[in-house]
Amino acid sequence: xxxxxxxxxxxxxxxxxxxxxxxxxxxxxxxxxxxxxxxxxxxxxxxxxxxxxxxxxxxxxxxxxxxxxxxxxxxxxxxxxxxxxxxxxxxxxxxxxxxxxxxxxx
Amino acid sequence: xxxxxxxxxxxxxxxxxxxxxxxxxxxxxxxxxxxxxxxxxxxxxxxxxxxxxxxxxxxxxxxxxxxxxxxxxxxxxxxxxxxxxxxxxxxxxxxxxxxxxxxxxxxxxxxxxxxxxxxxxxxxxxxxxxxxxxxxxxxxxxxxxxxxxxxxxxxxxxxxxxxxxxxxxxxxxxxxxxxxxxxxxxxxxxxxxxxxxxxxxxxxxxxxxxxxxxxxxxxxxxxxxxxxxxxxxxxxxxxxxxxxxxxxxxxxxxxxxxxxxxxxxxxxxxxxxxxxxxxxxxxxxxxxxxxxxxxxxxxxxxxxxxxxxxxxxxxxxxxxxxxxxxxxxxxxxxxxxxxxxxxxxxxxxxxxxxxxxxxxxxxxxxxxxxxxxxxxxxxxxxxxxxxxxxxxxxxxxxxxxxxxxxxxxxxxxxxxxxxxxxxxxxxxxxxxxxxxxxxxxxxxxxxxxxxxxxxxxxxxxxxxxxxxxxx
Numbered sequence: 373x374x375x376x377x378x379x380x381x382x383x384x385x386x387x388x389x390x391x392x393x394x395x396x397x398x399x400x401x402x403x404x405x406x407x408x409x410x411x412x413x414x415x416x417x418x419x420x421x422x423x424x425x426x427x428x429x430x431x432x433x434x435x436x437x438x439x440x441x442x443x444x445x446x447x448x449x450x451x452x453x454x455x456x457x458x459x460x461x462x463x464x465x466x467x468x469x470x471x472x473x474x475x476x477x478x
Numbered sequence: 479x480x481x482x483x484x485x486x487x488x489x490x491x492x493x494x495x496x497x498x499x500x501x502x503x504x505x506x507x508x509x510x511x512x513x514x515x516x517x518x519x520x521x522x523x524x525x526x527x528x529x530x531x532x533x534x535x536x537x538x539x540x541x542x543x544x545x546x547x548x549x550x551x552x553x554x555x556x557x558x559x560x561x562x563x564x565x566x567x568x569x570x571x572x573x574x575x576x577x578x579x580x581x582x583x584x585x586x587x588x589x590x591x592x593x594x595x596x597x598x599x600x601x602x603x604x605x606x607x608x609x610x611x612x613x614x615x616x617x618x619x620x621x622x623x624x625x626x627x628x629x630x631x632x633x634x635x636x637x638x639x640x641x642x643x644x645x646x647x648x649x650x651x652x653x654x655x656x657x658x659x660x661x662x663x664x665x666x667x668x669x670x671x672x673x674x675x676x677x678x679x680x681x682x683x684x685x686x687x688x689x690x691x692x693x694x695x696x697x698x699x700x701x702x703x704x705x706x707x708x709x710x711x712x713x714x715x716x717x718x719x720x721x722x723x724x725x726x727x728x729x730x731x732x733x734x735x736x737x738x739x740x741x742x743x744x745x746x747x748x749x750x751x752x753x754x755x756x757x758x759x760x761x762x763x764x765x766x767x768x769x770x771x772x773x774x775x776x777x778x779x780x781x782x783x784x785x786x787x788x789x790x791x792x793x794x795x796x797x798x799x800x801x802x803x804x805x806x807x808x809x810x811x812x813x814x815x816x817x818x819x820x821x822x823x824x825x826x827x828x829x830x831x832x833x834x835x836x837x838x839x840x841x842x843x844x845x846x847x848x849x850x851x852x853x854x855x856x857x858x859x860x861x862x863x864x865x866x867x868x869x870x871x872x873x874x875x876x877x878x879x880x881x882x883x884x885x886x887x888x889x890x891x892x893x894x895x896x897x898x899x900x901x902x903x904x905x906x907x908x909x910x911x912x913x914x915x916x917x918x919x920x921x922x923x924x925x926x927x928x929x930x931x932x933x934x935x936x937x938x939x940x941x942x943x944x945x946x947x948x949x
Binding site (some may be wrong): 386387389410414417419426431432434436437439450460 | 720738
């Protein structure tokens with residue numbers, strides 16, 4: 373893939389990110405941040421790749437720590453987000469109006 | 479034994495990565511509503527599983543023992559930590575996860591450089607530049623997040639720690655890092671690993687120095703900014719490794735973190751640069767807070783508070799970080815339940831920077847089973863204030879200070895506040911009259927319609943709930 377293709381992907385992804393995330397209400401900002409936090413744990417893929425061509429002890433150590441760090445980031449991030457969101461969904465009795473849209477205001 | 483079947487950068491691998499990042503986007507998209515967000519998180523996690531499995535199947539991925547070790551240790555730590563953490567500690571948990579992500583990026587960049595050198599040193603610039611970027615930002619993010627974690631966990635003082643001449647030191651470090659990067663890029667035929675390690679260390683120092691002077695109240699901004707940084711560094715690692723999944727996922731996080739950072743800064747009426755470099759909320763601002771002392775105020779007990787509340791029609795509760803510290807969210811919910819039994823309308827006014835990270839207060843209240851429909855944002859609740867009978871401020875301070883609106887000379891002038899002083903009556907539950915993070919006195923406490931209830935938030939709420947029951 374050429375660099376310019378990658379840059380194109382980068383720019384488009386940035387716009388998609390802005391669009392999608394600006395729709396998330398403040399109520400959910402902490403879970404959102406925690407979830408995106410888990411998503412950047414995807415750097416673990418880099419660890420998996422570099423450990424494949426590691427060929428001295430230091431590189432083994434670096435690669436393994438990178439994988440462990442990435443795994444903490446991914447597993448911890450998604451699980452903690454799940455716990456938080458579980459609290460939003462366990463509602464004993466849904467309020468009268470079925471729609472329940474926040475922000476009706478007046 | 480798993481057999482490597484996919485060619486790196488080949489169509490099959492890329493297609494699977496496209497599936498993975500589409501699931502990320504869908505997952506975040508579902509996060510726009512509380513009822514679908516949990517499923518959204520699952521979808522994103524499935525996307526991650528697809529990405530990981532795809533990578534494990536790539537040709538050239540090996541050293542299975544090390545991979546198993548890394549995955550095993552990381553997964554165990556992640557699972558244990560995420561089960562044990564309390565909701566009040568969520569900000570430091572996110573900071574910690576963010577830090578290890580940044581650390582992983584920096585280590586991968588280091589490994590890439592070593593790999594390049596071992597192949598003869600001729601690293602193409604389009605890989606070298608993102609590698610350097612990933613190393614610097616990843617390292618800053620790792621150390622900065624660790625400091626943020628330590629501050630939030632009270633391992634080091636949350637008060638801003640001023641290092642003399644730190645602006646200059648930071649600038650010198652930044653210039654030095656940049657110069658070293660340029661040197662490596664110019665000599666890309668034979669990059670120096672020693673210089674690269676020096677860059678990692680200088681970036682580590684920079685991460686420490688930038689976050690250390692930042693006060694506890696500014697943590698929401700810092701955490702979202704560091705989140706954005708780690709995302710961008712992951713995207714940079716994607717450029718270096720030509721991995722499309724890393725580029726898209728990292729960029730997604732980068733833009734989400736950027737949006738949140740800007741929103742937080744706006745909510746405090748300050749620029750991001752001001753948060754990072756001003757060391758606002760420092761100890762010395764003893765001016766109005768320390769000197770005068772003892773302005774007249776009204777102090778009441780739980781019983782009086784209960785009576786005021788029980789005979790109101792509408793009550794707005796304004797929670798702040800003090801509520802989180804006292805773990806008072808459940809007790810406050812009990813008060814609200816008692817009031818609702820009496821047909822009183824109760825809602826919660828959430829300031830955008832209440833708590834220690836964006837939306838933190840909402841999570842704490844959700845933990846106490848407060849329906850999210852009752853959580854009102856600042857802009858929504860302020861017009862309602864004059865029609866509110868009683869506003870109860872629990873552990874919040876600066877975000878209710880009318881000086882932000884009325885006194886142009888106040889350090890927090892212009893900061894959007896929840897205008898509780900517009901309500902008919904105000905009850906402030908607080909341990910003392912001491913100033914908040916901004917280090918300034920709160921005029922609200924001395925207004926004629928304000929009553930102070932000096933107590934621990936949790937105890938006070940429990941007492942009020944009991945008193946209401948007895949009425």
